[in-house]
Amino acid sequence: MTFARINAMLLEGFGTSCQLFLLTLVLSLPLGLIIMFGSTCKFTPLRWLTRTFVWIIRGTPLMLQLFVVFYVPGMLFHMHLFPSGPEGRFAAALTAFVINYACYFSEIYRGGFGSITRGQYEAAQVLGMTRWETFRHVILMQVVKRLLPPMSNEIITLVKDTSLARTIMVAEIFFINETEILTKGIVWPLFYIGVFFLIFVGALTLLFNYLEKKLSYYKV
C-alpha cells in the first residue's frame, strides 16, 4: 500500500473520529445541563431517578453502553433503533457517547454551581434581579471559570475515547488502522496516528489555555 493511500484512509478515519468528538461535545454540553437540573431538582423522585441514571452511566464502562445501545434492542426486542449501515453505527455510537458524557458533564456542572456561595444569589436578589438575570449576569461566568479546568480534562479524554466506537465497528481511525493497515503488518501508521492525536489535543490545550487566560482578569 502506498503512503498516499494509507494517508487517505487514516485521514478518513480521523475525520470520523473528529465528527464523533465534535457532535458529542455539541450535544452533551446542553444535555448535561438538563441532567444537572434533574439531579438538583427539588422533586425527590425525579432527583433520585436522575441520580440513579447518572450513577449507572458513570458506573458502567462506555464500551458496555455502546453494546447496549447498538445490539441489545435488536437482540431482545427485534427493534432496530439504528439502521445497520455505517451511518446507523455512527448514530448509535454518538447516542452512547452523548449520554455518557452528558452524565459526566452534569456532575461537573453540579460541582460548579454548588461552589457558588448563597451570598451571590442573595446579593442579586436584594438588587431586584430576576432569576434569569441572576443566572445570566452573576452566576454564569463564575461557573464557567470554575468549570474550565475540569471540563478541559474531560474534553481531552473524549478525544481519545472516540476510539472506543470501534466496539460497534464504527470506522474511526483505530478501526480502519487495525482492519485495513495493521493486518498487513504495517506498523508505522500507529505512530502517525499518535501524532494526529497529539496535534489535535495540543490545539485543544492551547484553546483552553487561551480561555483560562481570558478569564484570569478576575478571581472567584
Next chain:
Amino acid sequence: MAFLKVNNITKSFGELNVLKGIDFSLEKGQVLSLIGSSGSGKTTLLRCLNFLETPDSGTVTVREKTVFDAKRTSKPSLREMRENQLKFGMVFQSFNLFPQHSIRKNLTLAASLIEKERLKKAHASRADIHTAMERIDQHANEVLAQVGLSDKADSYPYQLSGGQCQRAAIARALMLSPDILCFDEPTSALDPELTGEVLRVIRGLRSEDRTMIIVTHEMEFARHVSDRVIFMADGVIAEEGTPEEIFEHPKNEKLQAFLSHTKETSFQED
C-alpha cells in the same frame, strides 16, 4: 403613620424559634441600630425585611404600603415583588460583590437591567437607552466618589482590600436609592484597622437623612450614629430606646450583662 412598621414578625427554623414576635416602627431619616449577642435573631430580622427569609407570621409596611403579609395567599406579581424588594437595600457582612465584574459594573448592573427593561417596554429608541446608560454611569461615579473609591472604578473586587470592598458594596446598595438601607454586621468580616473607613462612610450617609437599620457589634459606633437602638435577646426585643437610654441607663439585666461584656470593644476613628 410610621415610615416603616414591623408587626408581630415570627420566624422559626424547624424546632428553633428565632424570632418570637417582633414589633417596631421607624420614622423617615432615622437610624436604627440592632444590637445583641450572636443568635439573638437580629440578622434574621434584617433578612426577613429584605425578603431573604420568609417570616411565619406578621406584616411589614413601608410608607403605608404593605410589602409583606404572612396571611396573604395570592403570590405577588414579579413586578410587585421587585418593587417591594427595591424598597430595601442590603449590605452584607461578606460584601458579596460580583467577582467577575469591575467595581463600576457591580454598581451599574442592576440599575441598568431595570432601566433597560423599563425603556424597552416603553419602546424607547436606542439613543434613549444609550443616554440612560450614560446617566447611570454618571450616577455610579458620583456614588463612588461619595464612598471614596473613584480611583477603583475599573478595578476588580479581588484587587481591593476588605474595607474597600465593603465601601463598594455600600455604593452598590446606594445606586438603587432604597427607602431603607440595611447593614448586616458590615465590619465583622474586616480586620480591625479597616473597620474605621467603613464606619466613616456609613456615618457620612447618616447626614443625608437616610433611613437605615444597622446590625452591629460596634457599640461605640451604634451609640454615635443611631437615633434609636434595639437590643434583642432570644428572639424578642428586650429593650428599645435612644442611645443614651440603652448605653447609659440600661434597665434589662441581659442588656447590662451584654454591655459589660462588650465594653472592651471600642470603635476607633483615626
Next chain:
Amino acid sequence: MKKIVSLLLAALMVATMCFGLASCNTPEAGGETGDWAKIQERGYFYCGITLYAPMNYYNEEDVLVGFDTEFAQAVAEELGVEAKFVTITWGSKYLELNSGAIDFIWNGYTFGDESDGTPRSNYVDFTYAYLNNSQCIVTASNKLATLNTKEAFAGLRGAAEGGSAGEAVAKDLAGESGTYTPVAAQTNALMELKAGTIDFAVIDVLMAEAMVGQGDFTDLAINNAYTPEPEVYAIGCRKGSDMTAKINEAILKLVENGKLAEIAAKYELSDALIQNIGEN
C-alpha cells in the same frame, strides 16, 4: 426510608419502560421469518466481513473485491437487491447477526463447530456449502525446519481469529503448557506473527495461499507439519430466517449459469469450489 422508596420507584419506572419497549414491538416479534420482506423493502442486505484475500479485500484501485464479495453481489443481483458489506470483528459476528446489524455472516465462514465444541448450526442456519477449505499453520519461514512435527508446537504461543474454526486447532497444538491468543481477525494473527509476539498462527488455507509469502508477509510460510481436517465454507443466516432458502435458490442458479465457477476461476479458487453444490 424516603430514599429507599424513591429508589424502588425509580427501578419500577425503568422496568416499566423496558416492558413498554418490549410490548410495543410484539407485532414484529419473531420477525426473522420476515427477513426477505424487509430486505426487499430496503433494497439491500448487509454481509458481515473481515478483510482478507482472497475472500473480501480492497484491490489496488481501492475497490472491495474478492470471491465472497463478488459471490454476494451475484446472489444479490439474482434476488434483485444490492449487497452491502460491513467490516466487523469476527468475535462479534453472532451479536451483529442476531441484533440485525448484519444479515449474513459471509466471509469464508466454516461449516463446523465453535472452539468450545458447540456446533455453529446452533447459532445460525447454514446455506449450501460452496468452497473446500482447511485450517493451516503459518510460521516464520526460518522456523520451518525446527517446527516440523505436531509435537514441536506444544508449549509455544499460538493465535487464531477469535471465534474462528482455527481456534480449536491452535489451542490443541499449543497444549496445556503453551498459550493461545484469540485475535480480532485472521490477518491480525499474521501481523502478530510478523511482530514476533506469537510463534504460530492458524488460519484458513485459502487465505494463507493468497497472502502468506507475499506482499507484506514475505518472511512467513505455510507450515505443513500438521494438516487439520478439511472443512467447507457456507453462508450463515439468522436462525429461522426465510433468507436461507432464498440464498440457496440463488446459489443453484449461479451454479447452473456458470457464474459461480467464473468467479472462482477469477480468484484461482476453481479447485476449491465444491463440485455438486446443494447435493450434500
